Amino acid sequence: NHSESLYENIGGQAALERLVEAFYQHVAKHPQLKPIFPEDLSETRRKQKQFLTQFFGGPPLYTEEHGHPKLRYRHLPFEITTTLKNAWLSCMAAALEETGIEEPYNSIIFERLALTAHHMINTPEEEK
Numbered sequence: 001n002h003s004e005s006l007y008e009n010i011g012g013q014a015a016l017e018r019l020v021e022a023f024y025q026h027v028a029k030h031p032q033l034k035p036i037f038p039e040d041l042s043e044t045r046r047k048q049k050q051f052l053t054q055f056f057g058g059p060p061l062y063t064e065e066h067g068h069p070k071l072r073y074r075h076l077p078f079e080i081t082t083t084l085k086n087a088w089l090s091c092m093a094a095a096l097e098e099t100g101i102e103e104p105y106n107s108i109i110f111e112r113l114a115l116t117a118h119h120m121i122n123t124p125e126e127e128k
């Protein structure tokens with residue numbers, strides 16, 4: 001149903017929670033991502049569920065609790081290269097498959113996240 005949000009189309013909160021759980025399972029075992037994330041991912045997971053809920057057109061849970069996302073700013077403490085961006089997206093691609101998000105939503109979501117991820121790059125490859 002095209003009048004519904006992406007959030008509703010993929011199955012609402014239940015699907016979103018499964019997606020984020022699957023995503024951080026990959027992050028937690030990724031050799032390049034694991035070291036920059038906290039050991040305990042529960043708070044990271046909680047914030048990402050809030051953020052992606054609103055990013056996909058659901059209720060504005062992230063903004064209600066944390067204010068404007070300012071995502072690029074919040075990622076400045078981490079040296080994000082193209083390699084790291086691709087690593088993040090590969091974890092998300094795997095999570096989208098495992099969660100059973102179907103087309104066209106799988107591709108629509110991936111493309112939107114790829115644009116946002118690209119915006120998060122703040123370090124040239126050669127400086128790493």
Ligand code: HEM
Nearest residue numbers: 036037044047048051074078080084085088113116117120
């Ligand atoms: C937080 C890495 C892309 C959304 C974080 C944190 C790291 C990180 C290390 C801090 C975790 C913590 O301390 O809890 C990366 C890397 C990316 C990337 C390497 C590669 C490009 C993205 C994208 C999005 C996103 C594309 C959204 C679509 C968030 C959110 C937070 C976060 C919502 C929590 C911010 C807060 O503290 O309130 N990210 N991230 N990230 N990231 Fe990313």
